[in-house]
Amino acid sequence: MNTNQTELQKKLLPRHIxxxxxxxxxxxxxxxxxSETVSIAGPAVVLSYIFAGLLLxxxxxxxxxxxxxxPGTNMKGFIHKAFGTRVSFVIGWLYCFMWLVVCIIEVIxxxxxxxxxxxxxxxxxxxxxxxxxxxxINFLSVKHYGEFEFWFAGIKITxxxxxxxxxxxxxxxxxxxxxxxxxQNYTNEEFFPKGFSGVVSALLVVIFSYGGSELIGxxxxxxxxxxxxxPKVVRGVIVRIVLFYTLPILIICGLIPWNQLSGDxxxxxxxxxxVGFSSAAHIMNFVLxxxxxxxxxxxxxxxxxxxxxxxxxxxxxxxxxxxxxxxIPLYGLICSAIVLIGGSFIAYLSPERIFxxxxxxxxFTVSIVxxxxxxxxxxLRKTYEKQPSFKVWGFPYISLFTALVLTVIxxxxxxxxxxxxxxxxxxxxxxxxxxxxxxxxxxxK
Numbered sequence: 001m002n003t004n005q006t007e008l009q010k011k012l013l014p015r016h017i018x019x020x021x022x023x024x025x026x027x028x029x030x031x032x033x034x035s036e037t038v039s040i041a042g043p044a045v046v047l048s049y050i051f052a053g054l055l056l057x058x059x060x061x062x063x064x065x066x067x068x069x070x071p072g073t074n075m076k077g078f079i080h081k082a083f084g085t086r087v088s089f090v091i092g093w094l095y096c097f098m099w100l101v102v103c104i105i106e107v108i109x110x111x112x113x114x115x116x117x118x119x120x121x122x123x124x125x126x127x128x129x130x131x132x133x134x135x136x137i138n139f140l141s142v143k144h145y146g147e148f149e150f151w152f153a154g155i156k157i158t159x160x161x162x163x164x165x166x167x168x169x170x171x172x173x174x175x176x177x178x179x180x181x182x183x184q185n186y187t188n189e190e191f192f193p194k195g196f197s198g199v200v201s202a203l204l205v206v207i208f209s210y211g212g213s214e215l216i217g218x219x220x221x222x223x224x225x226x227x228x229x230x231p232k233v234v235r236g237v238i239v240r241i242v243l244f245y246t247l248p249i250l251i252i253c254g255l256i257p258w259n260q261l262s263g264d265x266x267x268x269x270x271x272x273x274x275v276g277f278s279s280a281a282h283i284m285n286f287v288l289x290x291x292x293x294x295x296x297x298x299x300x301x302x303x304x305x306x307x308x309x310x311x312x313x314x315x316x317x318x319x320x321x322x323x324x325x326x327x328i329p330l331y332g333l334i335c336s337a338i339v340l341i342g343g344s345f346i347a348y349l350s351p352e353r354i355f356x357x358x359x360x361x362x363x364f365t366v367s368i369v370x371x372x373x374x375x376x377x378x379x380l381r382k383t384y385e386k387q388p389s390f391k392v393w394g395f396p397y398i399s400l401f402t403a404l405v406l407t408v409i410x411x412x413x414x415x416x417x418x419x420x421x422x423x424x425x426x427x428x429x430x431x432x433x434x435x436x437x438x439x440x441x442x443x444x445k
Contacts, residue, residue, distance in 0.1 A: 030160075030209060030245055034252065035261045037205050041198035043191050043253040046246045048202040049209075053242035056210050058402040059370045060238060061392045062377035064230040068388035069380070075373065076309045081383075082376035089315040089437045090430070091372050092306055097429055098365035099303040100336060102211070104343035105358045106296035107131040111344075113266065113288045127344040130289075134296045135337040138304070139328065149297055156291035159284065160244050163268060166280070167251030193258070204363040204413045207406075210241060211366035231390040300336055307332035315440075360422035364413055367406045368430075374403040 037045045066078045073081070076095070080088035111126035118126065137148055169175035192198070248268070252261070255271045266288050272281040308329040310316035324330045346358075378396045392399055414423050 030248065034245075034249055035267045037202045037209075038249065038253065038258050038261055038267070040194065040205070041202040042193035042258050043250070044194075044196075044199050045202050045206070046249050048199050048206045049245045049249065050242060051199075052203060052206040052210055053238060053245075055207075055370070055402050055405060056241070057234075057238045058392060058398055059373050060234045061390070062373050062399060064234050065388050065391040066377055066380060067230050068390060069384040069386070074305075074309055076306060076313070078376045078380065079372050080313060082379040083372075085313070085315060086437045087372070088313065089310070089440070090433045091369060092310045092313075092315060093433050094365055094430065095369055096303050096306050096310075096336075098211070098362050098369070099299040099306070100339050100343065101358060101361050101365075103131075103134070103296045103299040103303070103336075103340050104346065105362070106292045106299065107134065107340070107344050108346070108358075109292045110289050110296070113269075113285055113292070116269065116285050117282075124345055128341060130293060130296070131341045131344045134293060134300055135333075135340065137297055138300050138333055138337075140326070149294060149301075152290060152294035152297060156287055156294060157240075157244070159287040159291075160248060163284065164247050164251060167248070167255060167271070171251065171254045200409075200412060201416070203409050204360065204367070206245075207366050207370075207409065208360070208363035209245065211362055211369075234390075296340075300333070300340065303336045304329045304332040307336070358422075360413070360419050361426055364410060364422070364426045367410050367413075371403045371406045371410075374399045374406075378403075 034045075037048065041048060063075060063078075067073070070078065070081065076088055076092045079091050107130040108123065108127045110130040111123050114126045114130075115121065115123060140148065166175065194201075252267050252271050256274050261267050261270065266285070268284050268288065269281045272284055307316055307320045308323070311318055311321035311332075320329065320332045320335075322329065322331055377392060378399045381391075381395060413419055414427075
């Protein structure tokens with residue numbers, strides 16, 4: 001296979017990377033998953049989002065630090081340098097699995113939002129149509145893909161800001177609505193209705209919501225001046241993600257009692273409809289569809305680039321490394337597209353409970369990936385030829401503390417009886433990957 005057929009093109013600009021990180025993290029987790037996290041912890045779930053944001057800050061800074069120390073190496077490459085082929089094989093394939101599950105979640109969410117307008121069309125039909133559209137976008141050149149994702153993510157970020165402004169105006173009676181004294185929802189309802197344990201229990205779903213921000217770790221081989229771009233992107237993205245989650249949740253819990261949120265539709269649409277802004281609810285529903293499709297778009301990108309990275313390291317079939325003239329890992333995209341469209345049919349089997357089962361899977365796998373990044377940074381710091389100017393502070397304690405907290409969250413998740421099915425899937429895939437990595441290693445000797 002010729003070299004020029006396996007090299008990715010450096011066509012992604014700083015604004016593309018910034019919005020891809022935001023686009024990957026702002027999807028179903030906020031627009032549909034907030035109803036689940038609020039039901040778990042009540043209004044106190046904002047503490048879960050803030051704490052998870054601090055964990056994400058450490059992970060993102062670790063990626064930026066290693067990217068500066070090892071130019072031209074992506075996220076999986078750091079793990080490979082730190083722990084060798086076997087660990088990078090497991091983490092790389094686990095990351096692909098996670099993104100495919102995320103993509104399926106996002107297109108099913110898009111289908112459920114479309115049912116707001118087309119209630120007679122089955123969920124699985126709308127989900128398959130959305131999946132087909134996302135696949136088509138990913139067949140564009142990488143530069144056009146980055147531009148498409150820039151505008152995709154820009155729409156939802158703009159609408160979140162407008163929702164915050166509109167909600168704040170209604171809360172403080174600046175904008176008239178069909179009710180008065182919304183602020184009583186803060187005083188009449190408990191802030192910790194499920195206790196502090198609810199805040200801890202919500203963390204896994206919150207981490208799923210933030211998962212995707214680490215996607216910048218896979219864009220390094222397609223980014224111009226990655227060493228200069230990453231520190232600025234990390235600082236900006238972290239602040240925006242935390243604000244875009246916590247402020248809307250505070251507004252939602254102010255405009256409608258937390259225990260009245262329904263999981264059938266987006267809390268954003270439900271709140272706007274409840275306060276008498278039904279026309280705004282239609283606009284928001286359109287934005288929600290573009291938002292979750294944007295997250296699916298980022299997810300499919302992440303999966304195909306990880307497959308390419310695995311193939312380049314000899315940890316996946318060589319044909320996954322093939323890059324078309326448009327800069328697309330072609331065969332990785334074709335295989336991912338088949339899984340995505342096929343996975344969309346899950347909505348046909350169990351449309352009522354599908355989100356509860358699927359959303360826990362990425363939360364667990366994201367935690368494992370984040371733990372690997374933190375531990376890789378701890379191990380590699382002493383091997384740097386030159387210490388980068390942008391790095392994780394409090395070394396090694398902050399990185400180790402983050403890895404420990406994420407491990408505790410995973411254990412709590414595993415011990416929760418409600419997560420047995422999701423946990424069985426996660427552990428089954430993890431064990432399968434470990435077995436395959438051992439057999440592959442032995443065969444190569």
